Amino acid sequence: MKKAGRHFLQIPGPSPVPEAVLAATAQQVIDHRSPEFGALGTRVLGNLKKIFKTEHHVVIYPSSGTGAWEAAMCNTLSPGDKVLTYETGHFASLWAKLANRLGLVPVMAGENWRAGADPDIIEAQLRKDTGHEIKAVCVVHNETSTGATTRLKEVRDAMDAAGHPALLMVDSISGLGSADLRMDEWEIDVVVAGSQKGLMLPPGLSFNAVGPKALDYSKSAGIRRSYWDWSEMIAFNRTGYFPYTPATNLLFGLDKAIDMLLDEGLDSVFARHERLAEATRLAVQAWGLENQCQSPKHFSPVLTAVLMPEGHSADAFRRTVLENFDMSLGSGLSKVADKVFRIGHLGDINELTLMGTLAGCEMGFELAGVPYQRGGVDTAMRYLAQTGASGQH
Numbered sequence: 001m002k003k004a005g006r007h008f009l010q011i012p013g014p015s016p017v018p019e020a021v022l023a024a025t026a027q028q029v030i031d032h033r034s035p036e037f038g039a040l041g042t043r044v045l046g047n048l049k050k051i052f053k054t055e056h057h058v059v060i061y062p063s064s065g066t067g068a069w070e071a072a073m074c075n076t077l078s079p080g081d082k083v084l085t086y087e088t089g090h091f092a093s094l095w096a097k098l099a100n101r102l103g104l105v106p107v108m109a110g111e112n113w114r115a116g117a118d119p120d121i122i123e124a125q126l127r128k129d130t131g132h133e134i135k136a137v138c139v140v141h142n143e144t145s146t147g148a149t150t151r152l153k154e155v156r157d158a159m160d161a162a163g164h165p166a167l168l169m170v171d172s173i174s175g176l177g178s179a180d181l182r183m184d185e186w187e188i189d190v191v192v193a194g195s196q197k198g199l200m201l202p203p204g205l206s207f208n209a210v211g212p213k214a215l216d217y218s219k220s221a222g223i224r225r226s227y228w229d230w231s232e233m234i235a236f237n238r239t240g241y242f243p244y245t246p247a248t249n250l251l252f253g254l255d256k257a258i259d260m261l262l263d264e265g266l267d268s269v270f271a272r273h274e275r276l277a278e279a280t281r282l283a284v285q286a287w288g289l290e291n292q293c294q295s296p297k298h299f300s301p302v303l304t305a306v307l308m309p310e311g312h313s314a315d316a317f318r319r320t321v322l323e324n325f326d327m328s329l330g331s332g333l334s335k336v337a338d339k340v341f342r343i344g345h346l347g348d349i350n351e352l353t354l355m356g357t358l359a360g361c362e363m364g365f366e367l368a369g370v371p372y373q374r375g376g377v378d379t380a381m382r383y384l385a386q387t388g389a390s391g392q393h
Helices: 019-025 035-052 065-074 090-101 119-128 152-162 212-218 230-237 248-264 266-286 314-325 351-368 376-387
Strands: 008-010 057-061 082-087 105-111 134-140 167-171 190-194 206-210 303-307 327-329 340-344
Touching: 008 340, 008 351, 019 248, 035 057, 035 206, 035 248, 057 065, 057 230, 065 090, 065 167, 065 190, 065 206, 082 090, 082 119, 090 105, 090 134, 090 167, 105 119, 119 134, 119 152, 134 152, 152 167, 167 212, 206 212, 206 230, 212 230, 248 266, 266 303, 266 351, 266 376, 314 327, 314 340, 314 351, 327 340, 327 351, 340 351, 351 376
Parallel strands: 008 327, 082 105, 082 134, 134 167, 167 190
Antiparallel strands: 057 206, 190 206, 303 340
16 A cells, blocks of 8 residues: 655665656657757766866766776776775675676775775785786775765875875765765776766666776776777767667756756755764764764765664664655665664755654664664754755755
């Protein structure tokens, strides 16, 4: 039976799609070789650069973020190349596994599921690599499984301090459009992203933002590629077109989503996310529960992963919330499966959406018999009231 009201989709992606973006995707399909499409492609590709904060190429694939991971690696690297990874959680681990399947050799610099990547450890590892066998440093910007955001500028500074020529490759699938990202300023060589998080679109598009050094690497990369090849995409993109059939209606939606982000202003978007994230963390603290991310400098503006009290199932709690309040919370993944639940506070979200989310959690604790201290919702409300409006579009 359909429940009254809307479903609260509070997982850390896919995020809720704004009505204006949904309406844009519902337009009639157009000829992807027509002048009309060329204008759309040119506009979207140009404006995407503003979101990535780059002057360089952004390639759009009709795929999930996993495809963009593969594209980034097969366009720049050769079988047997070493790539330095840092396991900040489930998705950093998966990217390393994908590298291994492509014939690359992942070298784990460190592992910490409760913080972002440590630049000092990365620097030390690179200093040992005097023969420059490591060809890329791969880090996840915002680790969706743990709620930890790596400070990318610190990673770039560590690489520069080590004097190492490796590419800096960043997975910002859940960071783009929600957490500050400055590709050119921070000298990131490749940024991997997806449509279903901060860009507020349905799943189905992924991106590679490609710096000049990475583009140069692609000329001699030895991993075979066809569908993922940058050169053909970039050649067609110059006039707004694609070498194969694009996801036309998702591009309609992307066009609208970019307009919404730029209209609000990226700095305002990031400030809104930071503020709602802080309200969430204050609620978690008031509940007497623990944040999976223990490093305040790495707290995520995108989501908060909450550790359940010992002996209590996160999945059972999530099921109680879904069945009683029609709200989806994120599950724990791999090493933290059934131990954490994740509150997404990204994309098209404002104060009242967040308060409904936190109230659903607090009511869920009561019904599921989870030990907690009351007052988390009140604490978050006070913080939001005291800090003023978030400048929501």
